[in-house]
Amino acid sequence: MAELNNKERMRIKRHKMPKQEPEQRIKNFNEVNSGYTEELAVAEANRCIQCKNSPCIAGCPVSINIPKFIKLISERKHKEAAAVIKIDNALPAVCGRVCPQEEQCEKVCVLAKRGEPVAIGNLERWAADWERKNIGLQIPNKKPSTGKRIAVVGAGPAGISCAGDLAQMGHKVTVFEALHSTGGVLIYGIPEFRLPKKIVNIEIEALAKMGVEFITNCVIGLTETVDELLERFDAVFIGVGAGLPYFMNIPGEHLNGVYSANEFLTRVNLMKAYTFPIADTPMFDVKNKVVAVFGGGNTAMDAVRTSLRLGAKRAMVIYRRTEAEMPARIEEIKHAKEEGVEFCLLAAPTEFIGNENGWLSSARLQKMKLGEADSSGRRRPVPIEGDVEDIAIQTAIIAIGNGSNPIIHNTTPDLNVNKWGNILVEKDSMKTNKKGVFAGGDIVTGGATVILAMGAGRTAAKSINNYLNNPDAW
Amino acid sequence: MNKILETRLLAPAIKLFKVEALKIAKKRKAGQFIILRVREDGERIPLTIADSNIEEGSITFIVQGVGKTTKQLNSLEAGDFISDIVGPLGRPSRIENFGTAVSIGGGVGAAIAYPTAKALKEAGNYVISIVGGRSKEFVILEDEMKATSDEFYPCTDDGTYGFHGFVTQKLQQLIDSGKKIDYVLAIGPIPMMEGVANVTKPYRIETSASLNTIMVDGTGMCGGCRVIVGGKTKFACVDGPEFDAHEVDFKILSNRNKMYLTQEQTSEDEHSCFLDKMYEKGKANG
Numbered sequence: 001m002a003e004l005n006n007k008e009r010m011r012i013k014r015h016k017m018p019k020q021e022p023e024q025r026i027k028n029f030n031e032v033n034s035g036y037t038e039e040l041a042v043a044e045a046n047r048c049i050q051c052k053n054s055p056c057i058a059g060c061p062v063s064i065n066i067p068k069f070i071k072l073i074s075e076r077k078h079k080e081a082a083a084v085i086k087i088d089n090a091l092p093a094v095c096g097r098v099c100p101q102e103e104q105c106e107k108v109c110v111l112a113k114r115g116e117p118v119a120i121g122n123l124e125r126w127a128a129d130w131e132r133k134n135i136g137l138q139i140p141n142k143k144p145s146t147g148k149r150i151a152v153v154g155a156g157p158a159g160i161s162c163a164g165d166l167a168q169m170g171h172k173v174t175v176f177e178a179l180h181s182t183g184g185v186l187i188y189g190i191p192e193f194r195l196p197k198k199i200v201n202i203e204i205e206a207l208a209k210m211g212v213e214f215i216t217n218c219v220i221g222l223t224e225t226v227d228e229l230l231e232r233f234d235a236v237f238i239g240v241g242a243g244l245p246y247f248m249n250i251p252g253e254h255l256n257g258v259y260s261a262n263e264f265l266t267r268v269n270l271m272k273a274y275t276f277p278i279a280d281t282p283m284f285d286v287k288n289k290v291v292a293v294f295g296g297g298n299t300a301m302d303a304v305r306t307s308l309r310l311g312a313k314r315a316m317v318i319y320r321r322t323e324a325e326m327p328a329r330i331e332e333i334k335h336a337k338e339e340g341v342e343f344c345l346l347a348a349p350t351e352f353i354g355n356e357n358g359w360l361s362s363a364r365l366q367k368m369k370l371g372e373a374d375s376s377g378r379r380r381p382v383p384i385e386g387d388v389e390d391i392a393i394q395t396a397i398i399a400i401g402n403g404s405n406p407i408i409h410n411t412t413p414d415l416n417v418n419k420w421g422n423i424l425v426e427k428d429s430m431k432t433n434k435k436g437v438f439a440g441g442d443i444v445t446g447g448a449t450v451i452l453a454m455g456a457g458r459t460a461a462k463s464i465n466n467y468l469n470n471p472d473a474w
Numbered sequence: 475m476n477k478i479l480e481t482r483l484l485a486p487a488i489k490l491f492k493v494e495a496l497k498i499a500k501k502r503k504a505g506q507f508i509i510l511r512v513r514e515d516g517e518r519i520p521l522t523i524a525d526s527n528i529e530e531g532s533i534t535f536i537v538q539g540v541g542k543t544t545k546q547l548n549s550l551e552a553g554d555f556i557s558d559i560v561g562p563l564g565r566p567s568r569i570e571n572f573g574t575a576v577s578i579g580g581g582v583g584a585a586i587a588y589p590t591a592k593a594l595k596e597a598g599n600y601v602i603s604i605v606g607g608r609s610k611e612f613v614i615l616e617d618e619m620k621a622t623s624d625e626f627y628p629c630t631d632d633g634t635y636g637f638h639g640f641v642t643q644k645l646q647q648l649i650d651s652g653k654k655i656d657y658v659l660a661i662g663p664i665p666m667m668e669g670v671a672n673v674t675k676p677y678r679i680e681t682s683a684s685l686n687t688i689m690v691d692g693t694g695m696c697g698g699c700r701v702i703v704g705g706k707t708k709f710a711c712v713d714g715p716e717f718d719a720h721e722v723d724f725k726i727l728s729n730r731n732k733m734y735l736t737q738e739q740t741s742e743d744e745h746s747c748f749l750d751k752m753y754e755k756g757k758a759n760g
């Protein structure tokens with residue numbers, strides 16, 4: 001095919017992601033998006049004009065060379081494209097699926113100014129899936145062994161990306177995980193229909209093949225302390241995630257039928273409660289029930305769409321601001337709407353009401369309006385006096401974020417944390433105040449995204465490498 | 475995978491397990507617990523650590539077979555493996571020299587009271603142990619409790635052994651007899667712990683209860699174990715499991731613990747059904 005000029009490239013419309021139809025997909029847990037075909041991927045890659053400044057690279061938290069891998073896809077060099085991504089990203093098949101591209105690389109794409117940006121996320125997914133399906137995950141080259149040992153605490157996005165980079169640098173890495181499975185939020189939090197567990201497991205297996213050791217069922221702080229790790233390892237990276245769900249502290253929150261999103265999703269995803277009684281873990285039966293999820297982030301969307309798949313009669317998101325302020329990815333909100341999720345906006349619960357057996361029967365909602373902007377720049381919701389409504393619901397799922405887990409800081413008293421318990425680090429190096437200890441991800445930032453945690457893990461890996469080369473320069 | 479080193483039936487459906495778990499044995503303190511999964515696809519259940527042996531690298535816990543998972547666990551013997559064990563979880567028991575400390579264990583709660591009673595004794599307390607059971611055969615760990623107690627009172631509901639009545643009545647009797655009690659620890663069924671709290675409250679005797687709640691991860695992540703203590707939401711896994719018994723909202727706790735009763739029944743039926751089928755199959759195969 002003759003080389004396209006920029007005008008021709010820009011005339012091509014963005015290619016939609018093929019997916020399961022809503023009426024079909026709400027009956028199963030299979031992935032909603034089925035991924036580009038090769039023709040779609042190449043056609044989409046042809047939209048990239050290889051602009052001079054590559055703003056997309058700066059927009060990516062892990063600085064993937066996006067134009068380069070897209071060009072390789074347009075040349076049908078998919079293996080090479082995957083290799084380019086993997087220089088900077090240990091989990092490309094995961095990130096192609098769960099990154100908020102519209103806030104990052106795609107937001108700054110020059111095509112976005114006049115039309116729709118290149119579908120960078122979809123293309124990243126294509127390259128990673130192509131490699132896995134056609135030639136199996138390729139193990140990146142490792143530098144010769146340095147003899148240095150690093151303990152990574154937490155096998156979630158931050159820990160995995162840190163471990164992957166350190167292993168490539170030739171260090172011996174051991175990852176400690178509290179749960180019985182590795183993957184952190186990718187396994188217990190994000191549902192199968194958005195991120196198949198098999199893909200996570202294969203990407204983690206690739207790290208194991210690179211020599212990363214994974215130890216599950218080990219809670220650092222309790223099974224072993226950070227100080228004990230420092231006796232055996234040259235450096236420690238803490239990436240334990242946020243992991244302490246916020247509740248709203250309103251009356252009735254302890255009624256049966258009220259879950260944190262963490263608990264609901266963990267039961268379904270990690271413990272496979274949706275197969276009960278084949279798996280032993282039970283959950284509330286939401287079949288033919290009304291389920292309300294409180295919150296507006298990706299976790300809220302995951303929970304509400306999961307409840308639909310479990311047979312909820314009505315599933316709704318209740319959020320105190322408007323859709324514009326919702327932190328969820330646009331695609332998740334769109335998918336939720338297509339699937340029939342109801343959005344009840346500008347409403348906040350003030351009380352959960354139960355029946356005589358202690359089970360949830362309704363929620364009292366205070367209607368809100370948007371007031372002045374708050375410190376986050378979003379307009380603050382303020383109650384409309386007297387505008388209160390009771391709605392009948394049988395299950396409530398609270399998805400309003402997570403605080404910091406106290407286990408590490410309770411057991412490592414000399415590690416500096418802020419007033420919310422988040423570990424304090426130097427921004428550019430991820431160094432804590434404790435020599436040899438680095439931290440990153442949600443335990444530092446509070447609840448954020450997979451890719452930001454991975455970015456922090458990478459920054460920490462570089463910084464750990466520098467430290468190991470020159471430990472006196474702490 | 476953790477290997478089972480030894481098992482012992484203590485009472486009908488109540489079994490002691492000694493299991494290989496060196497790291498946990500080294501770290502655990504009285505009052506802490508583990509979470510285990512019997513098998514792949516199994517549920518995660520919390521169990522208090524009753525004892526440990528660092529030389530052997532073992533921990534001991536005691537299981538009452540009441541649901542599918544605990545029954546599955548109780549069908550295992552020495553040499554078998556448990557899929558996953560994680561711990562020690564939770565905060566250790568408060569151990570100080572209070573003066574006279576009463577440790578009360580109801581049913582399998584005696585297993586949980588034992589390590590704390592032992593630690594209280596080692597901290598210099600005069601330890602009184604009250605252990606309750608439905609009948610004589612359900613009074614467990616008697617020898618161990620006797621060895622760590624200055625006074626030991628078994629109680630049975632039916633009067634087949636020791637004091638005829640509830641542990642709360644025995645406690646009341648001790649208080650009425652003028653015994654000065656400085657601290658009470660209650661571990662067992664919720665009505666028993668609530669009863670103990672009610673007995674000690676008028677006398678302002680410091681009282682702790684070790685709460686057994688619904689849990690998934692056991693590290694603070696799921697919030698399923700939330701309880702109300704002094705009007706505030708606490709997580710039994712990271713803030714407990716021991717709390718001021720006078721401040722615990724036992725009604726909410728009791729209600730939350732009934733959350734999965736229907737499902738547990740289904741699960742158990744399936745399990746029994748599975749066993750029946752295996753039995754039938756075994757018979758058919760001759």
